[in-house]
Amino acid sequence: MIVTTRQPVSTSERAVRTPAPAKRLVKGNEALALGAVAAGAECFFGYPITPQNEVPEILSYWMPKLGRVFLQAESEVASINMVYGAAAAGHRAMTSSSSPGISLMMEGLSYIAGARLPCVIANVMRGGPGLGNIAPSQGDYFQAVKGGGHGDYRCIVLAPWNVQEMYELPALAFDLAERYRMPAFVLTDAVLGSMLEPARVPLEFPPLVRREQDWTACGRGNRAHKNVVHSLYLDPEVLSAKCEELQATYRRAACEVRFDERLIDDAQVVVVAFGISARLALSAVSALRRRGEKFGLLRPITLFPFPSERLSALAKRVRGMMVFELNSGQMVEDVRLAANGACPVEFFGKMGGVLPPPEELVEVFSKRFAR
Amino acid sequence: MPVWSVRSERCKGCRLCVEFCPRHCLEISNELNAIGYYPARMHDAGKCTSCALCADMCPEAGIIVVRRKRKKKT
Amino acid sequence: MHSCADNLVTDTPDDEFECVAHRPNSMSDKPLHYCPGCTHGIIHRLVGEMVDEFGLLDRTVGICPVGCAVFAYEYFEFDSIEASHGRAPAVATAVKRADPRRFVFTYQGDGDLAAIGTAETVHAAARGERITVFFVNNGIYGMTGGQMAPTSLPGQKTTTSPGGRDPALTGHPIAVCEMLSTLPGVAFAARVPLTSPKNVNLARRYMRKAIRAQLENIGYGIVEFLSTCPVQWGLTPIAAMKHIDADVIKVYPPGVFVDRVPDARAAPVGAETDAGSST
Numbered sequence: 001m002i003v004t005t006r007q008p009v010s011t012s013e014r015a016v017r018t019p020a021p022a023k024r025l026v027k028g029n030e031a032l033a034l035g036a037v038a039a040g041a042e043c044f045f046g047y048p049i050t051p052q053n054e055v056p057e058i059l060s061y062w063m064p065k066l067g068r069v070f071l072q073a074e075s076e077v078a079s080i081n082m083v084y085g086a087a088a089a090g091h092r093a094m095t096s097s098s099s100p101g102i103s104l105m106m107e108g109l110s111y112i113a114g115a116r117l118p119c120v121i122a123n124v125m126r127g128g129p130g131l132g133n134i135a136p137s138q139g140d141y142f143q144a145v146k147g148g149g150h151g152d153y154r155c156i157v158l159a160p161w162n163v164q165e166m167y168e169l170p171a172l173a174f175d176l177a178e179r180y181r182m183p184a185f186v187l188t189d190a191v192l193g194s195m196l197e198p199a200r201v202p203l204e205f206p207p208l209v210r211r212e213q214d215w216t217a218c219g220r221g222n223r224a225h226k227n228v229v230h231s232l233y234l235d236p237e238v239l240s241a242k243c244e245e246l247q248a249t250y251r252r253a254a255c256e257v258r259f260d261e262r263l264i265d266d267a268q269v270v271v272v273a274f275g276i277s278a279r280l281a282l283s284a285v286s287a288l289r290r291r292g293e294k295f296g297l298l299r300p301i302t303l304f305p306f307p308s309e310r311l312s313a314l315a316k317r318v319r320g321m322m323v324f325e326l327n328s329g330q331m332v333e334d335v336r337l338a339a340n341g342a343c344p345v346e347f348f349g350k351m352g353g354v355l356p357p358p359e360e361l362v363e364v365f366s367k368r369f370a371r
Numbered sequence: 372m373p374v375w376s377v378r379s380e381r382c383k384g385c386r387l388c389v390e391f392c393p394r395h396c397l398e399i400s401n402e403l404n405a406i407g408y409y410p411a412r413m414h415d416a417g418k419c420t421s422c423a424l425c426a427d428m429c430p431e432a433g434i435i436v437v438r439r440k441r442k443k444k445t
Numbered sequence: 446m447h448s449c450a451d452n453l454v455t456d457t458p459d460d461e462f463e464c465v466a467h468r469p470n471s472m473s474d475k476p477l478h479y480c481p482g483c484t485h486g487i488i489h490r491l492v493g494e495m496v497d498e499f500g501l502l503d504r505t506v507g508i509c510p511v512g513c514a515v516f517a518y519e520y521f522e523f524d525s526i527e528a529s530h531g532r533a534p535a536v537a538t539a540v541k542r543a544d545p546r547r548f549v550f551t552y553q554g555d556g557d558l559a560a561i562g563t564a565e566t567v568h569a570a571a572r573g574e575r576i577t578v579f580f581v582n583n584g585i586y587g588m589t590g591g592q593m594a595p596t597s598l599p600g601q602k603t604t605t606s607p608g609g610r611d612p613a614l615t616g617h618p619i620a621v622c623e624m625l626s627t628l629p630g631v632a633f634a635a636r637v638p639l640t641s642p643k644n645v646n647l648a649r650r651y652m653r654k655a656i657r658a659q660l661e662n663i664g665y666g667i668v669e670f671l672s673t674c675p676v677q678w679g680l681t682p683i684a685a686m687k688h689i690d691a692d693v694i695k696v697y698p699p700g701v702f703v704d705r706v707p708d709a710r711a712a713p714v715g716a717e718t719d720a721g722s723s724t
């Protein structure tokens with residue numbers, strides 16, 4: 001059951017829902033790219049990096065065909081600054097990359113957050129640190145959820161777990177980015193990007209709906225005043241007020257929490273996992289149920305805002321929580337903060353692109369919470 | 372006679388207008404302005420031809436030159 | 446010219462007088478923050494004049510840099526976007542491509558354009574982006590305190606080359622116009638020292654062409670201004686201009702390096718004849 005604290009109704013989400021084509025086999029990266037088109041992305045800027053190359057490849061076909069902008073930039077640094085420019089001028093702009101490329105974008109992302117610009121960044125995560133490898137990883141949770149660039153800022157972070165969500169979440173990302181004027185991540189990984197799966201992904205797209213906003217630097221036209229997009233405030237009092245404004249926005253965005261619960265009602269142990277990990281975890285939870293062990297799954301779809309309230313409530317009635325991630329333990333910190341000592345929170349992680357088989361998870365989960 | 376005016380409260384006394392005036396009709400005032408500089412001023416308006424080269428060189432965009440209209444060529 | 450006449454206390458009717466110099470309408474009334482005699486102010490005024498002359502106020506988006514001109518957006522009346530250090534060409538690329546009806550220019554210093562932003566500069570030029578670049582080359586990092594720039598002259602003393610720039614250690618100055626002139630996407634590239642009214646007028650001619658390169662969809666246009674930094678050079682504004690004429694132009698020869706913009710059909714009325722030729 002997917003729980004959303006707030007049901008948005010917006011042009012792009014409707015646009016995604018209206019055509020309901022038959023299911024077909026779709027690759028995750030293709031779904032992500034077409035999801036961006038359906039979401040009304042007007043501009044895409046990107047630089048090749050494995051394992052997300054199908055995204056720019058597919059968009060290089062679709063965007064010009066639909067009269068929109070596709071440009072392969074000279075670097076991720078340029079890509080994110082092109083996104084900054086297009087967003088500043090009031091266009092739905094997007095880029096995609098994978099972990100090392102996202103690191104290069106952090107400066108630009110901080111400027112985007114500082115200037116309060118909406119945009120979407122897809123990170124098809126791979127192994128790190130450094131060049132790492134091109135296998136799946138969730139090692140960029142901190143980078144996406146906690147900031148990554150300089151200064152106090154946050155991004156909306158959405159984590160799909162199947163190809164259908166790879167198609168649907170870009171639209172939600174744009175909607176939330178625009179509602180709160182902040183950047184939004186679609187945080188996924190090498191497995192989801194590369195996997196083929198049946199999904200409803202159309203190949204026809206509604207026309208763009210241009211939204212005029214009063215703050216964009218798009219050329220004055222008949223406007224009585226000029227608009228300037230910037231993040232420079234030399235006066236400490238002024239910058240302080242601007243930072244408070246940002247933080248207030250992030251608190252308001254807390255109502256956008258979305259998560260997916262399975263077998264939670266009578267669960268004694270809640271497994272918390274996002275993205276691809278949640279699929280592996282669900283297999284393990286189902287197997288444990290067959291053995292009579294009452295495990296359930298909570299899968300955050302929004303990593304920021306994080307479903308802390310729900311986890312706090314669950315922590316008060318369950319025996320414990322089991323966090324599983326493809327990293328050394330990043331989201332587990334947020335789960336522990338939410339649980340706040342009300343129940344034990346255990347962690348199991350794999351790094352380097354190693355995906356544990358469900359049997360291994362079954363053993364680990366069961367052993368950690370053995371009576 | 373042309374009307375020459377500098378916004379002396381903006382002038383930082385860089386002397387570029389004085390230096391590049393072909394008729395040497397500008398000078399630096401010996402009185403400080405509100406922002407602490409000795410501003411430029413006209414000292415020989417009779418020699419000014421309204422060529423506006425002073426305004427071309429003014430980094431403060433602070434010089435205004437107005438002159439009587441010339442007869443239009445046909 | 447009401448904006449001009451309004452500033453003058455005169456009872457004379459407008460039709461008898463004409464304004465030959467005034468602050469451009471595209472500039473705001475805010476006092477410029479630059480040091481005395483700094484040529485940034487002259488270039489700002491020229492940008493304002495050009496936006497007025499081409500009637501572009503309603504569709505201009507200016508991309509401002511990091512450096513001394515970080516507040517450039519305060520001095521203009523058109524929309525502006527502040528880019529991070531060096532990234533103005535990438536920002537401008539997106540703004541222009543998203544809606545080609547816009548007039549988009551970047552205003553960049555030498556540290557911004559020729560050091561941290563070299564990649565963005567070269568690739569925007571290589572793609573022939575329909576943007577116009579106003580490049581302020583004063584051979585030094587002015588705002589941060591006078592450090593060595595990629596454009597500093599050999600032997601130039603700066604706060605990070607206290608013994609003078611040694612090319613064996615830090616390389617030779619980067620000549621941006623020459624470098625970019627090898628790229629077919631560049632429609633106009635010219636360099637002008639801002640050292641006299643004659644050269645200011647020449648700068649206007651170059652700026653018109655660099656703007657037309659964009660408006661007429663020909664390609665990338667750049668005007669490099671050899672500019673002064675009197676405070677960080679330790680010279681008076683006039684001595685700084687003499688230094689450009691005597692020394693800087695030996696390293697950075699002025700002139701037109703690329704011109705694929707056809708000559709204007711007719712000279713703009715009054716635009717070039719007012720200044721300098723009337724005596």
